[in-house]
Amino acid sequence: MPKIKVPKHSPSIDMTPMVDLAFLLVTFFMLAANFRSNEPVDVETPSSISDKIIPENVLLVTIDKGGRIFVNLSHTEARKEMLQNMSAKYKVAFTEKQIEAFAGMSSFGCSMQELPKYIEMSGEERKQFNTIGIPADTTNNQLKDWIFYGNIAALNTGKTKYEEASLNGLNPEINDFKPKFILKVDGKAVYLHAQNVINTFRDLNLNNLNFITSAEQAPQ
Amino acid sequence: MAEIAEGGGGGHDKGKKRAKKASTKVDMTPMVDLAFLLLTFFVLTSTFSKPKVMSLVYPAKPKPNEVIPPAKVNNGITFLISEDKIYYYQGQFYTPGNPDGKPATELKETNFGPTGLRKLLADLNSTVLKNKEGLDKQLKSKQIQDTTYERMLNEFKGSKEALKVLIKTDDKATCKNFIDLVDELKIAQIGVIAPVDLLKSEQDLMKAKQ
Numbered sequence: 001m002p003k004i005k006v007p008k009h010s011p012s013i014d015m016t017p018m019v020d021l022a023f024l025l026v027t028f029f030m031l032a033a034n035f036r037s038n039e040p041v042d043v044e045t046p047s048s049i050s051d052k053i054i055p056e057n058v059l060l061v062t063i064d065k066g067g068r069i070f071v072n073l074s075h076t077e078a079r080k081e082m083l084q085n086m087s088a089k090y091k092v093a094f095t096e097k098q099i100e101a102f103a104g105m106s107s108f109g110c111s112m113q114e115l116p117k118y119i120e121m122s123g124e125e126r127k128q129f130n131t132i133g134i135p136a137d138t139t140n141n142q143l144k145d146w147i148f149y150g151n152i153a154a155l156n157t158g159k160t161k162y163e164e165a166s167l168n169g170l171n172p173e174i175n176d177f178k179p180k181f182i183l184k185v186d187g188k189a190v191y192l193h194a195q196n197v198i199n200t201f202r203d204l205n206l207n208n209l210n211f212i213t214s215a216e217q218a219p220q
Numbered sequence: 221m222a223e224i225a226e227g228g229g230g231g232h233d234k235g236k237k238r239a240k241k242a243s244t245k246v247d248m249t250p251m252v253d254l255a256f257l258l259l260t261f262f263v264l265t266s267t268f269s270k271p272k273v274m275s276l277v278y279p280a281k282p283k284p285n286e287v288i289p290p291a292k293v294n295n296g297i298t299f300l301i302s303e304d305k306i307y308y309y310q311g312q313f314y315t316p317g318n319p320d321g322k323p324a325t326e327l328k329e330t331n332f333g334p335t336g337l338r339k340l341l342a343d344l345n346s347t348v349l350k351n352k353e354g355l356d357k358q359l360k361s362k363q364i365q366d367t368t369y370e371r372m373l374n375e376f377k378g379s380k381e382a383l384k385v386l387i388k389t390d391d392k393a394t395c396k397n398f399i400d401l402v403d404e405l406k407i408a409q410i411g412v413i414a415p416v417d418l419l420k421s422e423q424d425l426m427k428a429k430q
Contacts, residue, residue, distance in 0.1 A: 015248050022255035026262060033266025046396040048403040050274035063395075182273060187396030191301075191389045194398070198415075202281045210273040211399055219334070219407060 039106050040126045041070060046187040048213035055180045057158045059150045060212075061143075062107055062184045067193035068133030070109035071146050073154060079103045081153035082146070086112060089145060094119075109133040112142055136196055144200050147181075151206065154179030184212040276402060279414050296384045297344060299401060300418070300426055303392040306330055306337065306401065307426060310344075315421050327425050332400055341408035345383040348409050351376045377411025384412040390423060 041064040057078075062070040073079045080103050087094050090112040094102070098119045102108075110118045110131045121129060136143035158177035165172040181201060185194050201209060300307045307327040316324035330336040342349060355372055358364045364372070376382065385405055389398060398415075405413050 012245075015252055019248055019252055019255060022252060022259055026255055026258045029259065029262035029266055033262060034270065045271065046399040046403075048272070048274045048399060049407060050272050050403075052273050052275065054271060054273050185395040185399075187394065187399070189395045190391065191393040191395050191398045192391050194395050195389070198278060199281075202278055205280065207278045207280050208275065209278060210275045211402075212271050213274050213399060213403075215270060215272050216403075219338070 038123045039070075040109060040123075040129075041068070041107070043184055043186045044188070045184060045212050045214055047216035048211075049216050049218040050213060051215065052210075054182065054212070055176070057154055057161070057177060058180045058182050059147065059154055060107065060182045060184060061147075061197055062109070063186060063189050063193055063197060064133075065186045065188045067189055068109055068131065069136055069143055069193075069197060070107040071134060071143070071150065072107040073150050075154065075157045076103040077160075078150070078153035078157040079105075081156065082149045085149040085153070086145060089149075090142075092116065111135050111140075136200060141200065143197065144203065147201065147206070148204055151179055151204070180210060181206055181208070182210045182212055274399070274402065274406070276413065276415075279416070294384075295381065296386060298386040298388060298422075300327065300388045300390070300422060301393040301397045301401060302390045302426055302430070303394065304397060305430070306332065306397070307429060308340075313419070313422065325425070327429055329429065332404070337401070337404050338407065341383070341404060341410065345408050345410055347381040348376050348379070348383070348411075352409055373409075374411065377409060382412070383408075383410055385410050385414070387413065387415045388418040388422060389415070390418055390426060 039062070041062060043062055043064055056074065058074045060072040060074075062072070064070070073082060080099055083094065083099055083102050086092075092112050092115065094116060098116060101119050102115075105119070108115070108118060108126075110129070111134065114131065118126065118129065118131075134143045134146060135141070155178070158179060162172055162174060162177040165177075183194065183197065198209060201207070296312075297308055297310050298313070307329050309325045309327055312325075314320065314322040314325045318324070330340055352373060355364070355369055355376075359366070359369045387398070387401060402413060
């Protein structure tokens with residue numbers, strides 16, 4: 001039997017179109033996407049037609065599906081100040097290193113007593129950490145103190161930022177620098193949990209709240 | 221490129237000097253590897269839904285010893301939400317056998333669809349929506365400024381004819397229900413939205429409905 005002749009073609013393929021496509025997609029994703037932040041909980045927010053973007057100086061309270069509460073503050077300076085005040089109030093000591101780590105963290109959700117341990121964890125461990133969130137019941141309302149000191153700290157940083165902007169000759173709007181309060185609630189969470197947080201805000205006379213929602217097309 | 225070098229670049233041919241015939245092709249494999257690595261990275265780490273915020277002003281809490289007389293709302297509607305269900309009644313709440321001799325309040329049910337809630341709100345808040353349409357036209361034809369538009373719209377929203385809405389939730393309502401409702405109210409250009417506590421008598425009425 002004669003041997004089957006394999007045609008001697010070069011095994012190379014022209015990859016240029018593939019490379020073109022790959023880089024096109026890379027460019028698209030780089031420009032279009034914003035990064036997923038490393039939050040300890042995933043929250044699926046409801047949608048609304050609102051088109052207001054998230055302001056700069058914010059205190060964010062996250063409520064997950066089970067009603068656990070997490071807090072985040074936007075500026076690192078303010079976070080440090082908030083933690084120092086809380087540390088003094090609850091007599092929980094933090095090392096210099098822990099305060100630094102706390103300033104760089106994303107949302108946190110644990111009681112004041114658990115916090116030093118919580119700071120030491122890695123991002124993955126925090127997701128696994130079995131916590132009840134920040135206690136916000138009437139007998140032990142740590143959330144109220146977080147909001148109280150967070151507000152003061154955010155006001156201070158907002159003030160310094162405003163003064164900086166004024167010195168730079170800009171004409172800043174003072175309201176842009178005041179802390180805003182944002183609630184990020186999971187759509188499946190029972191409203192009662194959110195109401196508890198809202199009432200805590202209202203106890204502190206902070207009545208202007210914002211809900212994070214995903215954008216939705218407005219009906220015609 | 222993934223190819224096998226054929227015949228080498230240039231060899232000596234009978235001692236004659238020849239310019240080296242280097243292949244003009246570049247090996248693109250590492251570049252492709254890198255491109256796809258980056259692509260995978262960006263695909264996995266990115267989120268697309270840009271979050272937005274919806275602001276809502278809550279009524280201030282009364283001071284401990286302060287007694288606020290129940291306000292008389294002229295053009296009010298109260299929404300009661302339970303798990304994926306929504307009820308409403310217009311005007312004030314009357315219990316059966318009230319001293320004013322008014323008929324007891326009955327709850328009506330509606331839904332979150334465009335034929336339910338949206339139509340209801342559009343009908344009840346028609347004056348504001350009509351005024352807004354006029355304003356929109358003026359804004360488009362540049363007869364008024366943006367700031368004037370905002371101010372006038374807010375004036376309409378706070379006017380006497382505008383619908384005022386109270387929202388009450390029971391313990392089964394989810395945040396999605398609540399935000400969906402507020403969203404519908406914003407679509408219907410309602411200026412006064414007040415989330416308040418559920419009364420016992422209202423809760424009983426809701427239970428009877430379910």
